[in-house]
Amino acid sequence: MLTRAAPFDLFTDDDVLHGREVGRTVRGRVTARLEALPADTVLPLDFSRVRFLDFSCADELICKTVKRVAGGDLESRFVVLVGLSDTVHENVQAALELRQLVCVCDVDGSPELLGKVAPEVRETYALAVTLGRITARDVTEATRARITASSNRLTRLKEMGILALVANRAMEVGGRQNVFEPVR
Amino acid sequence: MKKSSAFPATLTVTNMDEAFAMFGPLLTRPVRRRRRSEIRVDLTPVTFVDPFGMVCLWATLQRLCRHFCRVVILLPRCGDVQGYLARMGFWALTDMPEVRFEGAIVEPGEYRPDANFLLELTPIVRGNAGSVAEITRTVLDRTAVILRDQLGYTEREITNVATVLTEACQNVQDHSGCDGVAAVQRYTNARTGRRYVVIAVADCGHGINKTLSERYKNLHGSDHRTAIGMALQKQYSRLPERGLGLYHIRQIAEGSRSSLHLRSGDARLHLSDRPRFYDSCHFPGTQICIALNERL
Numbered sequence: 001m002l003t004r005a006a007p008f009d010l011f012t013d014d015d016v017l018h019g020r021e022v023g024r025t026v027r028g029r030v031t032a033r034l035e036a037l038p039a040d041t042v043l044p045l046d047f048s049r050v051r052f053l054d055f056s057c058a059d060e061l062i063c064k065t066v067k068r069v070a071g072g073d074l075e076s077r078f079v080v081l082v083g084l085s086d087t088v089h090e091n092v093q094a095a096l097e098l099r100q101l102v103c104v105c106d107v108d109g110s111p112e113l114l115g116k117v118a119p120e121v122r123e124t125y126a127l128a129v130t131l132g133r134i135t136a137r138d139v140t141e142a143t144r145a146r147i148t149a150s151s152n153r154l155t156r157l158k159e160m161g162i163l164a165l166v167a168n169r170a171m172e173v174g175g176r177q178n179v180f181e182p183v184r
Numbered sequence: 185m186k187k188s189s190a191f192p193a194t195l196t197v198t199n200m201d202e203a204f205a206m207f208g209p210l211l212t213r214p215v216r217r218r219r220r221s222e223i224r225v226d227l228t229p230v231t232f233v234d235p236f237g238m239v240c241l242w243a244t245l246q247r248l249c250r251h252f253c254r255v256v257i258l259l260p261r262c263g264d265v266q267g268y269l270a271r272m273g274f275w276a277l278t279d280m281p282e283v284r285f286e287g288a289i290v291e292p293g294e295y296r297p298d299a300n301f302l303l304e305l306t307p308i309v310r311g312n313a314g315s316v317a318e319i320t321r322t323v324l325d326r327t328a329v330i331l332r333d334q335l336g337y338t339e340r341e342i343t344n345v346a347t348v349l350t351e352a353c354q355n356v357q358d359h360s361g362c363d364g365v366a367a368v369q370r371y372t373n374a375r376t377g378r379r380y381v382v383i384a385v386a387d388c389g390h391g392i393n394k395t396l397s398e399r400y401k402n403l404h405g406s407d408h409r410t411a412i413g414m415a416l417q418k419q420y421s422r423l424p425e426r427g428l429g430l431y432h433i434r435q436i437a438e439g440s441r442s443s444l445h446l447r448s449g450d451a452r453l454h455l456s457d458r459p460r461f462y463d464s465c466h467f468p469g470t471q472i473c474i475a476l477n478e479r480l
Contacts, residue, residue, distance in 0.1 A: 016320050018350050019313055019357075020426075052324055054350040055432050086339035091347055094435075098418070098428055 002164055002181050004042045007082060008033050010061075011049035018052070023060025030065055030079075039076040040164065042183055044106065048083030058095035066096070066103045066115075070161035078161060078183040081114070082106040089114075102160045104183050111184035113162065124153050125162055128182040133166070135177050154180055186252075187224040195230055195237025197445045197473045201452065203240070205465040211247040212466050222254040228287065230260040233268065235367035235384035236445070236473040238305055242277060242365045243388045243469060249282040259287040266290045272367060273304035302326050302381065303349070303368035308356045310363050316353045319366055323349055330370065335379065341478055344436045345381050351429040352385040352472050359422065360389030360469060379478045380442070388469035392448040398422040408449030409461050416446065416453070437474055445473040 010017070010026060017026065034043055045062075047053070053061075062081070069078055081103060084092065089105070096103055096115030105114045111129055113122055127142055128134040139150035157163040158180060167179040188206045192199045204211070225248070233241070248255045257278075259266055266289050269275070275285075303323050309315040323346050331337035331345070349368060356364035364387035372379050393411035397403040399422045403411055414420045416434050421427030430446075437444040437455060444455040450466040453459060 014317060016317050016324070018317055018320055019354050021313060052320060052346060054320070054354070055347050056351065056354055056429055059428060087343045087346075090340055090343040094347075094432060095428075098432065 001166060002040050002042055002078070002183065003038075004044065005037055007044040007046035009046045009049065015049060015051040017050055017057045017061070018054040020056050020060045023057035023064075026057075027061045027065055030061070031068070031074075034069075034074050034077045034079070037077055040166065041076075042078045042080055044080050044082045046083050047081065047085070047088050050083075050088055051085070053088045053091050055091045055095055058091045059099065062092055062103065063095050063099045063101055066101045066161060067099070070101065070159060076164060078104075078164060080104045080106055080111070080184055102162055104162055106184070111182065120153060121157060121160070121162075124157055125182060128157075128163060128180060129184065132181070134163070134180050134182070137177065151178075154178065186220070186222070188226050190226045190229045193229050194232040195241065196232070196234045197236045197447075197452075200237060200240045200447075200471075201462065201464040204244070204467045207244070207248075207465075209466065210251060211244065212468055213251070219251055219253045221252065222256060223248055223252045224256045224258060226258045227260050228258050230265055231262045233265060235272075235369050235382045236386075236471070238269070238272060238274060238367050239365050239384045239386035240471055241274075242305065243386045243467070243471065245278055245280070245283060246388050247468065249280055253282060254284060255280075255282050256284045256286055259285055259289075261287070263289045271304070272301065272369075273306070277305045277307060277365065301368075302330060302345070302370055303366060305365055305367045308353050308364040308366060308385070308387070310357060310361070313357070316350060316357060319353055320346060320350050323368060331381070335370075337478060341440075341476075344440065344476060345383065348433050348436055348474050348476065349383050349385070351433055352383065352474075355429055355470070356385060356387045356389070359395045360387040362387055362389040362469070364389070364469075381476045383474045383476065384472070386469065386471040388467070391469055392446075395422050396420065408451040409453070412446055412448055412451055412453045412461075415448075416455070433472075433474065437476070440477050442477045443473075443475040445471075447471040447473075 068074055093114050100116040102113055102115040102117055105112050136147055136151040140147050162183050163180040165178055166181045168176050171177050192202050270290055306319050327342045327345055331342055353366055366385045368383050370381045392415045393408050396411050415430050418431045419427040446453045448470045450464050452462045452464050
């Protein structure tokens with residue numbers, strides 16, 4: 001089961017985060033925090049004290065972190081973005097979209113997806129949030145897709161870093177199935 | 185003593201090519217050990233300057249000061265233009281030992297910064313990330329008051345202004361090899377009533393062709409048009425895993441159906457409805473001008 005860590009405040013001594021060098025420095029802090037957390041943890045990155053995040057900094061800080069999370073480098077540690085102002089939201093969205101990445105963002109307590117989000121990804125993630133936990137069978141029942149396609153879809157979301165594999169359990173009819181939780 | 189021909193009446197992105205041509209190849213010649221004595225720069229006919237004209241004027245003076253011991257600027261006869269230059273901080277930024285002004289109607293210190301200006305002529309100091317942060321903060325503060333509170337711009341439009349500006353300024357710091365300058369001003373089209381913001385950033389450093397050639401060897405010996413075209417595409421940069429800044433600026437301009445001019449070397453690209461290249465007299469560095477329209 002995923003647990004949520006205490007939010008990580010991205011405010012430095014400046015509420016304007018600009019440029020790649022700043023992005024790199026803050027990313028270093030974020031990575032260090034992530035690596036110190038136990039597996040199956042979601043780290044909220046708190047932007048509530050960040051006034052402006054320019055595009056380059058967003059690319060360096062958010063996109064590279066998301067890429068590492070999605071790539072499994074950080075072994076079941078995930079991030080969610082919280083406290084984004086409209087201004088910060090714009091550049092994070094633009095950077096993720098250009099890099100064709102996806103990240104979870106907390107908007108008024110509800111999880112949303114930012115970045116390059118295909119309709120079926122959004123649909124499947126929303127289903128996972130509704131159910132709390134999701135299997136390929138759940139996707140098939142909801143969408144009438146074949147079980148293989150449903151399984152592939154869940155794997156794809158896992159590889160984006162927005163679903164976490166939390167269990168592999170035996171089925172009554174035999175065989176095993178993966179169980180996923182939405183990152184939020 | 186050398187005197188330039190009289191500058192054109194308007195100094196905007198479409199006229200600066202003509203202004204650069206007055207100096208011919210002088211501005212791109214290697215600096216000799218001994219500078220020539222004096223040059224007089226005739227701005228007397230100028231009746232209008234926009235941010236791009238101003239940043240290019242600054243860049244021109246930077247180059248001239250490397251070639252001449254004294255640069256005498258014959259100021260515009262038009263008092264309004266002199267006042268505008270004063271309010272936009274032109275005097276402060278051209279306060280160099282080599283520079284003299286003649287024909288001043290207004291005293292440089294007579295005017296105070298205008299609260300309606302989004303950004304006066306402001307230096308981008310190489311190696312000083314704080315200078316870009318300061319520019320960003322100033323624009324954010326002023327866009328909040330002028331664009332949002334007074335004019336009802338949306339958050340996205342304001343973010344676009346700040347983003348375009350910071351990306352262009354960051355490029356100067358990362359790639360030009362020298363200092364640069366930025367200025368931002370808002371306008372209303374008298375004919376259509378449409379509001380727009382002009383963002384101008386200039387340096388007289390390496391230029392795009394030389395910068396990209398560090399990584400793309402096939403650019404050596406090719407023209408500046410090719411380099412400019414590459415720079416605006418995704419992921420072309422002298423540094424790996426970069427090359428999104430100018431591309432993103434282009435996206436913003438296209439998304440708001442705005443006008444983007446990118447000038448480097450002897451070429452200028454105008455991106456509006458259709459991309460179009462213009463030949464220009466060779467001038468070092470890179471100069472960019474975006475006229476960001478408000479969304480209707």
